[in-house]
Amino acid sequence: MITIAQETDLFVYRRLDERELTAYERDGFLHYGPVLTPSGLRRMIDEVMRAWSAEKGPFDPNRTWLQNALLPNIHHQSDMVRRFYFHGPIVDVAEQLIGPNIKGATSQLTFKMRGNTKAFGWHQDNGYGELEPYNAVTCLTALDDTDESNGCLWIIPGSHRRGQIPVGEAGSAEAKKAQREITLNVDERGAVPVRMKAGECVIFHCWTLHKSEGNRSPDRDRRILFLRYADADAVEVYNDRRPRLGRLIRGGTRFPEVEAFESDLPV
Numbered sequence: 001m002i003t004i005a006q007e008t009d010l011f012v013y014r015r016l017d018e019r020e021l022t023a024y025e026r027d028g029f030l031h032y033g034p035v036l037t038p039s040g041l042r043r044m045i046d047e048v049m050r051a052w053s054a055e056k057g058p059f060d061p062n063r064t065w066l067q068n069a070l071l072p073n074i075h076h077q078s079d080m081v082r083r084f085y086f087h088g089p090i091v092d093v094a095e096q097l098i099g100p101n102i103k104g105a106t107s108q109l110t111f112k113m114r115g116n117t118k119a120f121g122w123h124q125d126n127g128y129g130e131l132e133p134y135n136a137v138t139c140l141t142a143l144d145d146t147d148e149s150n151g152c153l154w155i156i157p158g159s160h161r162r163g164q165i166p167v168g169e170a171g172s173a174e175a176k177k178a179q180r181e182i183t184l185n186v187d188e189r190g191a192v193p194v195r196m197k198a199g200e201c202v203i204f205h206c207w208t209l210h211k212s213e214g215n216r217s218p219d220r221d222r223r224i225l226f227l228r229y230a231d232a233d234a235v236e237v238y239n240d241r242r243p244r245l246g247r248l249i250r251g252g253t254r255f256p257e258v259e260a261f262e263s264d265l266p267v
């Protein structure tokens with residue numbers, strides 16, 4: 001495995017302290033703070049916007065929710081995303097929260113450009129395709145300042161302790177392929193908004209309930225880089241327990257197909 005030097009001009013490295021580890025265990029999430037330096041943020045935005053503009057552009061009410069909101073596998077299109085995903089500060093954090101063997105499970109842009117007032121309902125990330133073991137971690141990095149007016153994330157602290165919430169057919173391999181929406185009916189008293197500055201991230205557990213409202217701001221986009229890390233041996237429960245394919249980032253795996261997957265992608 002290639003080890004590259006820390007890129008302190010682009011990324012802000014910091015491991016979690018004891019207090020944060022305790023908070024993550026209790027609340028199922030952490031507002032971690034800055035992960036991109038100002039120049040890292042500029043480069044990240046430049047690169048991902050090239051990919052976004054080529055395929056998407058501004059919000060278009062005639063397109064579907066998914067067409068307006070998601071650009072999957074963004075690490076295939078951006079060197080900065082690959083560096084951040086494979087070698088950035090969150091890899092150390094994922095190691096603290098998951099263990100020594102880690103793969104990248106998902107990378108995507110989830111954008112809510114101005115004009116896009118569509119909400120993203122309450123869900124667990126493990127509802128959209130159940131992974132086991134149940135310790136996968138999602139990291140959302142804000143590329144814009146985000147608050148209630150432009151569709152920031154909302155989280156129910158401690159909701160990860162409810163465990164995997166059954167979603168029936170909606171969690172099947174077919175539903176996942178069709179990228180069907182899942183909205184759980186939950187008691188949302190106690191939910192908190194996660195306001196972030198551009199370049200900051202929030203980290204949460206695969207069972208933590210979260211949602212976002214529409215972007216109601218007339219002039220502010222809400223762009224987020226979504227990355228997910230899992231145990232290198234994590235399997236897809238909904239898919240006959242086949243291994244989730246994703247780039248091996250740290251340690252080893254018992255699955256040769258995971259070891260080989262994307263190992264030819266440049267850093």
Ligand SMILES: O=C(O)CCC(=O)C(=O)O
Nearest residue numbers: 110111120125210212226
């Ligand atoms: O893009 C959003 O607003 C929400 C993202 C999210 O919750 C998710 O992708 O799991």
